[in-house]
Amino acid sequence: MNVRSLTITGTDDPVGVEIADDIQGVTTVLRTTVPVEPIPTTTDGFVFPVDTAVRLDVTEIRIPQYVNVIVRDADGRTVAEGTNRTAARVPPGTYIVEIVSLAVKTYLAVEGGVETTTDDVGRRIVVRDADHVRLGVRSRHEYPAATITTTGEPRDVMRAISCLGSSLKTTSPERSWPTLRGHPPLVELGERFAAPDGFEPRDADVCIEVPPELEYVVPVTSLAHYLNALVRPGATPRLVVDGTGYPLGGETDDGRREFERAVHRTLAQVFTLDCVARTEGLYPVQCHERTAVAGRVDLDFADLYAQSPAERLRAYLGVPYAAVEPAVPTWKQTVDVVPAAENVAYLPFAAADLARVRCPRPAVAANPRSPTVEEFCRSDVDGSDDCASVRAQLAIGDDDQTVVQLDRADSIEQTWVGGGVPVGASKPTLAACKRRLDAQPSGPIEVAVVSNSPEMRAETDVKDLYGLREFVAFDVEMYEDLTRAELRDVLAEERDFVHYVGHVDHRGMQCADGWLDAVTLDAVGTRAFVLNACRSYAQGMGLVRAGAIAGVVTLVNVGNEPATRVGRTLARLLNSGFSLAGALDILGTDTITGRQYTVVGDGQVVLAEGKGGTPVYAEIERTAARRCLIRLYGYPNTGWSGMGALYMPIIEDNESGYLNVGEIGEFVIGAEELSRVLDSERFPVRLQDDLKWSDALSIEDVLG
DSSP states (O other): OEETTEEEEEEETTEEEEEEETTTTEEEEEEOSSOOOOEEOOOTTOSSOOSEEEEESOSEEEESSOOOEEEEETTSOEEEEEOTTOOEEEEEEEEEEEETTOSSEEEEEEEEEEEEEEOSSOEEEEEESOSOEEEEEEOOOOOOSOEEEEOSSHHHHHHHHHTGGGGOSOSSGGGGSGGGTOOOOEEEEOSSOBOOTTTSOSSOSEEEEEOSSHHHHGGGHHHHHHHTOEEEEOSSOEEEETTEEEESSOSOTTHHHHHHHHHHHHHHHHHHHHHHHGGGTTOOOOBHHHHHHTTTSOOOHHHHHHSOHHHHHHHHHTSOHHHHGGGOOOOSEEEEEOOSGGGGGGHHHHHHTTOEEEOOOSOOBOOOOOSOTTSOBTTOSSSOSOHHHHHHOOOOOGGGOOEEEOOOOSSSEEEEESSSEEESSBBOOHHHHHHHHHOOOOSSEEEEEEEOOGGGGGGGGGGGTTTOOTTOOEEEEEEESOOHHHHHHHHHSOEEEEEEESOEETTEEEETTEEEOGGGOSOOOEEEEEEESTTOHHHHHHHHHTTOOEEEEESSOOBHHHHHHHHHHHHHHHHTTOBHHHHHHHHHHHOTGGGGEEEEEOTTOBSSOBTTBSOEEEEEEEEETTEEEEEEEEOOOSSTTSTTOEEOOOOTTOOOBEESSEEEEEEEEEHHHHHHHHHHOOOEEEETTEEEEGGGOOHHHHHO
16 A cells, blocks of 8 residues: 555564655554555544555554554544553544554554553554454655745845744644644745745734844744744834733843843743643643643643633743743754844744754854874875874865854754854755755665775774664665775765765875765765764765765864774664764763764754654663662654654653653663663663663663
């Protein structure tokens, strides 16, 4: 059965069905007790929209991982839940069973009784008094519905930002779910403003007033998108709700910075309270954040859920931010945007992430230096370059001579939209961001590992680290000592990832017969890459400009041994579902060398979706005899597992969901439960200041 990007086929080993979404490049597997042939059927009656549906002549479905399920009646009301490892049962009737946290939105329509339990493998769903189930699925892929044209004049940019909220699929508190926000329309520069009918709000209950200057217009991007607000000129920044004004910032010497902070706090407060209020709607799950604000805010969330967006917003704004702050999650991304017309087109991508958008102070030149002066330098391959002198020449291209030191952000990721080379932040290009939206991988995830340096053969074992994923197909090819023509061909082929191990200098990437300069390439077909070599920024930008979406590169010389460690760690992080930008954050906390890497292009690229939706990182500390504390951190990606999704730790009797970004929660557990957690999926673990992997840890490693 094939509709749009979705394919549902029967499988024999093991028996069941495979759901493949070629646009996202993800596969979901459901197991059955007997072989089954999917039969196309109607998509009616699933409560939620589905792209395609099939009939399966079985009454038992097994999901080989721990997931939560929500059982709803024909009207969509929740009648039972199976969370963590808990069971649930409902009598015969008409139900929709929603299977949560799979890479494809998955529903079962059943006529009969439903029972769901878990075992050592995952979750089991059994239907009684029936002879079949209907399986409905929907792709999580989102694409902008239109393109808005604007001039660079601030008043026109205001109109363009006012259109970003048109992608919201609801203005109820459910807009806090990433799948119900949609991707904002794209924006492009033109000679006049133009928007399709229905995209530009004419009358609005919620307005944002700011001075008509880009320094004030650009920072309200995400707030305007989330509130579906009209942005209009005003002498003093404020949020206007049904005629009532709420100041955005105070009268301080640092007025614009205070304005930006007020915008960010307002977005965080409204978003967090929406995440709490939505528990009164279609997803009445236990929410940790609701517990965190209980007793601190005097709000009737059941009543608020039924109110209009403006009424609800006024109630939210009547609560002091300090009362909500304990529940506000770590933010996913901060985007520093130089307030210039040519950067306006990037704003929809920032809004898609609900990013905190700032307009930077004047750039500060920096001269990052590698601390590994005495170590082997990959650029010094022919004896002609002195490491110290090479380090003084960043070799980053004529158009990127300024190295920019940004103000630190308290978010997981940081992005720089402007000229120069950022330290500690990703640098996207507009073309790369659009390519990510257009990318349509199909079939296995194709990876090429290229080793063009005999000294670096130790890193080639990354080929064995890609593909360590059940239900995610990888096709990994190994290449050694490629010539310039051969490397050019590998880079030109359409594939998902190229992992280059070798040497880079001002001449390009080292090959068996010389150097290949990425600037000379006409076309690059690989979606993403890592150039694990000294000062590979310029070559990485060359690959992005020639057609790649994103890559991990270095700004300075990196030592041989720590760089090899970074390469191996990066391979495992990408394999575990982290985006390039998310992986860079963990690399930066792992080693000094890791902080010398950056992302060029769109750092939101994901090689393989995480098994549990949101990739997680853990810190584990021994607390007592045979006991330990495990602290979990979420790394949301852009899209269906973005800001606002819930993560359910499958730990002991936990029944609460947690917002999936930053520190999720901490749990004290014993040896038996620790064993189950480590076996649940592969994820990075920090243990005694060392970065390990869950599948390589034993109970004795942790508890002694």
